[in-house]
Amino acid sequence: MRELTYGEAAVEAVAEEMRRDPKIFYMSTDPIPSLLKEFGDGRIRATPIAEAALTGMAIGAAGSGFRPIVDWRQVTFGFVAMDQIVNQASKIHYMFGGQVRFPILYRAAVGGGTQLAAQHSQSPYSMFMNLAGLKMFLPSTPYDMKGLLKTAIRDNNPVISFESNRLMTRKGPVPDEDYTIPLGKADIKREGSDVTVVALAWLVHEAVAAAEELAQEGISIEVIDPRTLAPLDTQTIRNSVQKTGRLVVADEAGPTAGFSAEVAAVATEDAATFAQLKAPVKRVCALQVPIPYSPVLEDHVFPDRKRITAGIREVLGGGDS
Amino acid sequence: MSLSSKGLSPNLPPDTQREMLRQMLTIRRFEERASADYHAGKIYGVVHCYIGQEAVAVGVCAALNGDDRIISTHRGHGHCIAKGADLNRMMAELYGRQTGYCKGKGGSMHIADFGIGMLGANGIVAGGIAIVTGAGLAAQMEGNGGVAVSFFGDGASNAGPFHECLNIAATWKLPMVYVCENNLYAAQTTAASTQALNDVAARAAAYGIPGVIVDGNDIFAIYQATNRAVERARAGGGPTLIECKTYRWRAHTERKTQPDPRDKSEIEAWKQTDPIVRLERQLRDQGHLSDTERESMERDVMGALEAAVAFAEASPFPLPEQATEDVFSA
Numbered sequence: 001m002r003e004l005t006y007g008e009a010a011v012e013a014v015a016e017e018m019r020r021d022p023k024i025f026y027m028s029t030d031p032i033p034s035l036l037k038e039f040g041d042g043r044i045r046a047t048p049i050a051e052a053a054l055t056g057m058a059i060g061a062a063g064s065g066f067r068p069i070v071d072w073r074q075v076t077f078g079f080v081a082m083d084q085i086v087n088q089a090s091k092i093h094y095m096f097g098g099q100v101r102f103p104i105l106y107r108a109a110v111g112g113g114t115q116l117a118a119q120h121s122q123s124p125y126s127m128f129m130n131l132a133g134l135k136m137f138l139p140s141t142p143y144d145m146k147g148l149l150k151t152a153i154r155d156n157n158p159v160i161s162f163e164s165n166r167l168m169t170r171k172g173p174v175p176d177e178d179y180t181i182p183l184g185k186a187d188i189k190r191e192g193s194d195v196t197v198v199a200l201a202w203l204v205h206e207a208v209a210a211a212e213e214l215a216q217e218g219i220s221i222e223v224i225d226p227r228t229l230a231p232l233d234t235q236t237i238r239n240s241v242q243k244t245g246r247l248v249v250a251d252e253a254g255p256t257a258g259f260s261a262e263v264a265a266v267a268t269e270d271a272a273t274f275a276q277l278k279a280p281v282k283r284v285c286a287l288q289v290p291i292p293y294s295p296v297l298e299d300h301v302f303p304d305r306k307r308i309t310a311g312i313r314e315v316l317g318g319g320d321s
Numbered sequence: 322m323s324l325s326s327k328g329l330s331p332n333l334p335p336d337t338q339r340e341m342l343r344q345m346l347t348i349r350r351f352e353e354r355a356s357a358d359y360h361a362g363k364i365y366g367v368v369h370c371y372i373g374q375e376a377v378a379v380g381v382c383a384a385l386n387g388d389d390r391i392i393s394t395h396r397g398h399g400h401c402i403a404k405g406a407d408l409n410r411m412m413a414e415l416y417g418r419q420t421g422y423c424k425g426k427g428g429s430m431h432i433a434d435f436g437i438g439m440l441g442a443n444g445i446v447a448g449g450i451a452i453v454t455g456a457g458l459a460a461q462m463e464g465n466g467g468v469a470v471s472f473f474g475d476g477a478s479n480a481g482p483f484h485e486c487l488n489i490a491a492t493w494k495l496p497m498v499y500v501c502e503n504n505l506y507a508a509q510t511t512a513a514s515t516q517a518l519n520d521v522a523a524r525a526a527a528y529g530i531p532g533v534i535v536d537g538n539d540i541f542a543i544y545q546a547t548n549r550a551v552e553r554a555r556a557g558g559g560p561t562l563i564e565c566k567t568y569r570w571r572a573h574t575e576r577k578t579q580p581d582p583r584d585k586s587e588i589e590a591w592k593q594t595d596p597i598v599r600l601e602r603q604l605r606d607q608g609h610l611s612d613t614e615r616e617s618m619e620r621d622v623m624g625a626l627e628a629a630v631a632f633a634e635a636s637p638f639p640l641p642e643q644a645t646e647d648v649f650s651a
Contacts, residue, residue: 025462042462048492053485056451057458060469063440064390064459080481087445088452096433096441097423098647132648156650 001173009142009174010107010163011035013149014069016178018043021067024153027054028071028107055081055106059088059158062102067153074120075108075162089158090133101156105149110138111201111252112302113166118290121298123253125162129230129262135183136160137228140204142172144227147181155183162229164201164252186233188240192222195312196240198263199223199250203284206305207250213305214312221312229259234266238273245278246315250308255285279315284308331545333383335609339618341383341540342604345375345597346622348399351408352571354626355398355415355429359575364415368429371399373538373570376596377502378403380543381470381563384551390438390460391470392453395430396569397442400472404439406432408629418636425639426647446507447473447480450499454486457495457560468496468554470547476507478521487562491528494559498550501564502537508573509582522564530560537567538596541603567596 004012011032018024018039025043026035036044047054051072058068072078078085085106093102112121128136135157139145145163152159189204190211199207204225211221222240226233241247247267249260260283267273267281284303292298333341352370359368371378374396382391382403393400401411406422414421414432422432433441440456443449453471460467477483478501490497501521505512518524525532531553535546543565550561568591572581604610 048485048489050485050489052482053451053454053489056448056482057455057486057489060390060392060440060452060455060457061459061462062455063435063452064456064463066459066462068455083445083448084451084482088443088448092441092452093650094647095423095427095431096435097421097426098650099422099433100435101650135649 001175003171004142004174005169005171006139006142006145006164007168009146010149010161012174013146013153017150017153023065024067024069025061026069026071027058028073051077051081052084055084056088058104058106059084059092059102062104063092063100067103069105069107069153071107073109075110075124076119076122078106078108085128086131090131093157094133102158103156104158105152106158106160108160108162109165109168110162111165112291112298113202115293115295115298117293121165121291123251123286125229126253126258126262128160129259134158134160134230135228136162136230137183138162138164138201139227140164140167140189140201140225142170142174144181144187144225146174147179148183148227151180151183154180159183166202181227183228184231184233185228186224186226186236188222188236189225190221190223192220192244194220194244195246195248195315196222196224196237196244197248197250197308197312198237199225199308200259201252203250203252203303203308206303207308210305210308210312214309219312219316232262232266237263237266238270241267241273242276245276247277248282248284248308248311248315250284250303250311252286252302254288255283256288258285260285279317282311282315284311331541331548333544337383338600338604338609339614341379342597342600342610343618343622344379344403345540345600346618347408347625348375348378348402349597350622350626351398351402351411354630356571356575358415358630364429365417366428368415368575369396369573370569370571370575371396373591373596374502374504374567375399376540376543376600377500377537377565377567378472380540381472381498381500381547383544384547385468385470388438389468389470390440390453390456391472392440392449392456393442393472394446394449394474394477395442395444396474397430397432401432401434401439401442404434405437406434406439408625409632412629412633413636416633416636417638418633419639419643420632420636424643424647447477447482449473450477450482450486454490454495454497457490457497458493460496461493466555468498468551470498470500472500472502474507475501475503475505475512475516475521478524479507479516487524487528487530487560490560491530494557496554496557497560498547498554499560499562500547501562502567503564504567504569506569506573506583509579520564522562525562530562532562532564534564534566537565538594538599540596540600
């Protein structure tokens, strides 16, 4: 099968959907050249750096029958649009009694590993998961990126596509034919029986690497990638934990009120899952600090396969050995 | 540029002029009833009354087509009525009933009717400006000559989205009309103490678009200014900023816990420029309104309002579990 990068898969998804549906248009600063060339500046709109306006304009255009895509680029740039995201996009369908649809895709790059420091490195998806009225996903592979993005563009609600900075140039197989991946469906990236590792984005790859190393010791790790953050596929997580009895959650965000906390609650508040737990849930997260610049500092802040391995050993009762 | 109609009607048929008066009267009576019912405990949360500013909503909307789109503010009843919203569903929404525009999920600050191009009252100051600018972009992309109108206050003119959107609309020549209702106060605070320029319209120069100051209690001046802006927008000339100098008679909200810091003499002086009395006088002077017609208009308006209240009172409350519906669209 041919290979695309994570970033290329996203652009291909947008292009295919734009060919399919003339109501889709795209707003971002510095448009993607291939899209601009194919669709022209009427549908691929170069905008001022005014995320609050663009985020809100997408709502009005969606309520008027269009299907806008707004690319915030870094999620941190989207923070200036918080009123439009929180007060408007997430609430408007509900507040108005569901009288019209608001099909909008917001794209936002997240995570670190890029030595761009705190204002260009963040994984704030749990801030958005806390809101009712938004769907959101964070893929770990080019295949998932394309399939989820296409589904999101066809969805009739505001959806945020969180996209990992670290994975942008990472390649993976993507079939030629049209396919979609449903929102709300986790993917078991590796089957195993001793410990469940729920991980996101880059940490899915780190978790799989950790699992391969541990397999040599006869330890069997199941790696689950939820892919969609909201709605979260709680059943796949619970089924896996009921099977393994042990849960490690790996996340590039800090732990406090984070995605990892949500996954821990999903496992522990369910009686059938809780009954099968053989060890406390372990979270392997970024340190609770703004992301620093110097590689030495940045690498210290983020979890990686070593810390995932240590977390796995901890839930197996093996301490640091 | 400053516009005044000098009391002259802009060649509008007498029926249209009387309809403008009827709409203004409907807004006023609706607001009086909403205020009374709020204080009687029949309407919840908060109500922001538009009384005194009726000429703006009606004058602007008179220059629009049915499929043109508008957006409103927390003080939104007038814009809804001027765009043609159903009084029954409006009142039912204020009463928190299932039959309301938002099924009881929005209340006074969130009435919307996308079917008539009313994109919603909006509880966040400046919150609607970007949304309706997106509707203007939609109108431009549709290519059917539609326009979109943003209603907002002097307070919103100091917020970021106002400036971001005027820049985008001017650059892309969006078919937009930005209507600032300058009622001299942002909530309790004077405009004079929060903005360096008295005239919001002066800011249009920064975006290279026309900025027009209008007597906001002179409905024909508002209508003419809007007409000119709408023509320009439909022809691809881009947006216009219209500032309507007006005044709200009642406090920022109906909540008694929020005192009204304004001088009584100031309020009384503005009441002397009542836009409804002015239009009525003009119609009478031109022989377009008899006592009988005026009385019959009052009866019709009150009849429609009583019917709306009766509809609201007879409507069921939502079921509690309906709180979980409508978070997402299918």
